[in-house]
Amino acid sequence: MLRxxxxxxxxxxxxxxxxxxxxxxxxxxxxxxxxxxxAVLIYVASRSGxxxxxxxxQDLATFAFISQGFIAIVGAFRGLELPERIRSGDIEVxxxxxxxxxxxxxxxxxxxxxxxxxxxxxxxxxxxxxxFDLRWPDPAWHWLVFGLSVIAAALVxxxxxxxxxxxxxxxxxxxxxxxxxxxxxxxFAGLSLPxxxxxxxxxxxxxxxxxxxxxxxxxxIYLGRFSGWxxxxxxxxxxxxxxxxxxxxxxxxxxxxxxxxxxxx
Amino acid sequence: xxxxxxxVADEFRLYRRIVAARIRSDWQYRTSFLMLLASQxxxxxxxxxxxxxxxxxxxxxxxxxxAQVVFLYALATLPFSIGDLFISEVEVLANRYxxxxxxxxxxxxxxxxxxxxxxxxxxxxxxxxxxxxxxxLIWSASNLDVDWTAGRLAALAVALIxxxxxxxxxWVVAGSITFWAxxxxxxxxxxTYGSQFANQYPLHIYPxxxxxxxxxxxxxxxxxxxxxxxxxxxxxxxxxxxxxAYTPPVVAVVVGLVARWAWRRGINHYQSTGS
Numbered sequence: 239m240l241r242x243x244x245x246x247x248x249x250x251x252x253x254x255x256x257x258x259x260x261x262x263x264x265x266x267x268x269x270x271x272x273x274x275x276x277a278v279l280i281y282v283a284s285r286s287g288x289x290x291x292x293x294x295x296q297d298l299a300t301f302a303f304i305s306q307g308f309i310a311i312v313g314a315f316r317g318l319e320l321p322e323r324i325r326s327g328d329i330e331v332x333x334x335x336x337x338x339x340x341x342x343x344x345x346x347x348x349x350x351x352x353x354x355x356x357x358x359x360x361x362x363x364x365x366x367x368x369x370f371d372l373r374w375p376d377p378a379w380h381w382l383v384f385g386l387s388v389i390a391a392a393l394v395x396x397x398x399x400x401x402x403x404x405x406x407x408x409x410x411x412x413x414x415x416x417x418x419x420x421x422x423x424x425x426f427a428g429l430s431l432p433x434x435x436x437x438x439x440x441x442x443x444x445x446x447x448x449x450x451x452x453x454x455x456x457x458x459i460y461l462g463r464f465s466g467w468x469x470x471x472x473x474x475x476x477x478x479x480x481x482x483x484x485x486x487x488x489x490x491x492x493x494x495x496x497x498x499x500x501x502x503x
Numbered sequence: 504x505x506x507x508x509x510x511v512a513d514e515f516r517l518y519r520r521i522v523a524a525r526i527r528s529d530w531q532y533r534t535s536f537l538m539l540l541a542s543q544x545x546x547x548x549x550x551x552x553x554x555x556x557x558x559x560x561x562x563x564x565x566x567x568x569x570a571q572v573v574f575l576y577a578l579a580t581l582p583f584s585i586g587d588l589f590i591s592e593v594e595v596l597a598n599r600y601x602x603x604x605x606x607x608x609x610x611x612x613x614x615x616x617x618x619x620x621x622x623x624x625x626x627x628x629x630x631x632x633x634x635x636x637x638x639x640l641i642w643s644a645s646n647l648d649v650d651w652t653a654g655r656l657a658a659l660a661v662a663l664i665x666x667x668x669x670x671x672x673x674w675v676v677a678g679s680i681t682f683w684a685x686x687x688x689x690x691x692x693x694x695t696y697g698s699q700f701a702n703q704y705p706l707h708i709y710p711x712x713x714x715x716x717x718x719x720x721x722x723x724x725x726x727x728x729x730x731x732x733x734x735x736x737x738x739x740x741x742x743x744x745x746x747x748a749y750t751p752p753v754v755a756v757v758v759g760l761v762a763r764w765a766w767r768r769g770i771n772h773y774q775s776t777g778s
Binding site: 258278290 | 532538545564565689692693
């Protein structure tokens with residue numbers, strides 16, 4: 239079973255490598271947005287006496303580029319093919335496979351995420367570092383913690399989309415819901431603004447939602463905002479959200495397949 | 504090809520008929536349509552909320568007061584949303600027409616290829632994006648410290664129309680680029696969405712090189728920044744000369760000509776698909 243999933247993930251990785259120009263063009267647009275966001279945030283920090291809410295201009299510029307890199311890794315704007323397959327009834331074929339549908343889709347997602355780290359995660363940060371003075375995790379073992387946090391973030395990203403996409407079993411058209419999810423991710427994960435810049439009540443709310451685990455928390459870990467037990471708790475929070483949402487997706491899938499009737503003809 | 508071209512009035516009538524049919528078909532799935540319309544409106548509301556949160560972190564952002572900052576946002580976003588409704592349809596050119604070879608069919612019909620795509624891909628749900636910047640414009644305009652004389656209102660109208668034209672030109676150029684590089688669609692988002700995003704902030708807060716590239720080389724400054732100073736009466740720390748007030752429509756015409764040239768070159772380069 240694990241072997242099968244590994245192969246599925248590997249193929250997903252390889253499939254993504256075939257679209258080189260598309261990938262490069264995605265990294266380019268992430269970088270352009272990174273430059274604009276970094277410049278604006280640096281301005282805000284400089285007008286606030288060098289730091290705003292404990293974040294220096296350098297912290298915020300780093301936040302801008304790392305978070306741009308995260309867009310593709312956690313699939314902030316990426317959906318699954320599930321809704322289309324549910325609508326057409328092709329989902330029946332997927333359910334016949336001798337592999338669990340959720341794990342199958344997850345393997346696909348993680349294979350893609352792994353490639354995105356290299357092709358769309360790293361380039362915006364490197365290109366950003368050429369122009370702006372960015373921060374690097376310090377000490378070196380922080381890279382390891384950050385790596386774990388990235389994996390947890392990709393899992394949460396998958397689990398969120400899996401749940402929202404499964405609604406296609408109950409609703410004819412989920413594009414509206416999918417867009418609302420994208421809006422929620424953009425705003426509450428820290429893509430529009432780092433959520434630590436929100437007014438306090440809104441920051442509290444954002445931190446209580448799963449979306450923070452997709453971008454805000456890993457970037458804060460990268461910036462070394464947490465240490466000791468708080469660092470452990472932050473990571474645990476991400477993992478717990480991933481597990482909870484994966485479990486929710488599993489329950490939804492169970493009740494959906496029980497009521498599934500594929501139209502013939 | 505020119506011999507077969509239909510008169511402009513006919514093209515316009517054709518456009519209206521196809522768009523009307525598109526709207527009727529959207530209306531068949533009312534719940535879906537209303538959901539999408541709502542999510543488009545909410546998208547922009549959240550964008551505006553994020554901007555206001557950021558601006559409020561600093562007393563007098565960019566040396567401008569709140570009404571001036573919101574006025575800039577409205578001038579940067581309202582024309583973009585209108586362009587998004589009517590022109591951004593060229594975005595799907597790469598995936599739905601060039602990659603599939605469906606563009607052949609479009610070229611065979613005796614009418615403008617661009618108008619056909621704009622009509623066939625029209626989606627009324629994008630109108631949702633007009634609401635928030637529209638309200639932002641009315642609120643900020645009435646809170647600006649200026650007299651709304653007839654002349655100033657006319658200048659505002661010219662600025663909005665120029666903005667629509669400039670953004671539309673960007674969209675057409677972005678679409679044209681995909682004739683050469685089908686897979687570059689995402690990169691062209693930097694030109695369209697990136698432009699609107701960069702335009703939301705006063706140009707003078709950016710480092711010089713971003714100002715040079717995005718503000719003047721891409722002429723984004725003429726969409727929102729210049730009119731915020733000349734029409735909205737905002738402070739002018741870059742010391743732009745007063746004749747700048749007349750430049751937006753000129754820039755809009757130039758961008759329009761560039762877009763027309765790029766589109767024609769693109770169509771001539773189109774080679775259909777193999778196998």
